[in-house]
Amino acid sequence: MRTAVLISGRGTNLEAILKAEEEKSLGKTKIVLVLSNNPEAKGLEIAQRSHKQTAIVDKKNLDYCEQESEILEILEHNKIEFIVLAGFMQILSSNFISKYKNKIINIHPSLLPSFPGLKAQKQALDFGVKISGCTVHIVTETVDEGPIILQKCVEVYSEDSEKELADRILREEHVLLPKAISLFSLGKIQVYSNKARIVE
Numbered sequence: 361m362r363t364a365v366l367i368s369g370r371g372t373n374l375e376a377i378l379k380a381e382e383e384k385s386l387g388k389t390k391i392v393l394v395l396s397n398n399p400e401a402k403g404l405e406i407a408q409r410s411h412k413q414t415a416i417v418d419k420k421n422l423d424y425c426e427q428e429s430e431i432l433e434i435l436e437h438n439k440i441e442f443i444v445l446a447g448f449m450q451i452l453s454s455n456f457i458s459k460y461k462n463k464i465i466n467i468h469p470s471l472l473p474s475f476p477g478l479k480a481q482k483q484a485l486d487f488g489v490k491i492s493g494c495t496v497h498i499v500t501e502t503v504d505e506g507p508i509i510l511q512k513c514v515e516v517y518s519e520d521s522e523k524e525l526a527d528r529i530l531r532e533e534h535v536l537l538p539k540a541i542s543l544f545s546l547g548k549i550q551v552y553s554n555k556a557r558i559v560e
């Protein structure tokens with residue numbers, strides 16, 4: 361399964377994915393491309409260290425439609441079959457999503473449907489929840505609302521800073537995202553209407 365990982369920043373999830381690939385625990389996944397919409401993304405260095413092909417389509421230099429069609433072109437050129445959003449800070453258009461229907465997944469640092477959107481960890485702290493976590497879901501047109509593949513919870517303590525909670529969640533993200541990718545590549549995820557089911 362020819363896979364692209366899309367990033368915008370530090371790339372710790374990307375690093376976890378590449379480590380899992382190296383350890384042969386990513387199923388039939390082959391990471392063939394790491395694409396960033398930010399030329400400064402630290403994750404690009406991580407990709408290069410692993411000798412992965414990288415591409416940059418800066419979202420600052422182009423208008424939205426041009427930038428997105430450039431991304432699509434690169435994905436098509438590389439015969440990408442599956443896309444992982446790993447901290448990719450950009451909303452994809454319905455045209456883009458329909459071209460890869462049920463073939464794009466995202467990791468979000470909360471237990472969706474709670475706290476979608478930006479600063480999910482801060483939202484959780486502000487609300488005072490006692491449990492939060494992370495979610496891997498299929499990307500649909502509504503942001504952070506697609507079928508849920510996997511979730512993992514972590515405790516939230518009253519004395520937590522945003523960073524402490526984010527770090528606790530991140531450790532779980534690094535396990536959950538490679539696991540979801542592996543399941544996908546092995547054909548173990550089925551999507552029925554708005555639900556994803558894991559089949560053995």
Ligand code: GRF
Pocket residue numbers: 367369370371372373374403446447448467468469530533
């Ligand atoms: C993660 O918290 C992820 O859940 C969110 O963006 C962050 C990306 O972190 N979507 P990193 O770039 O993988 O370190």
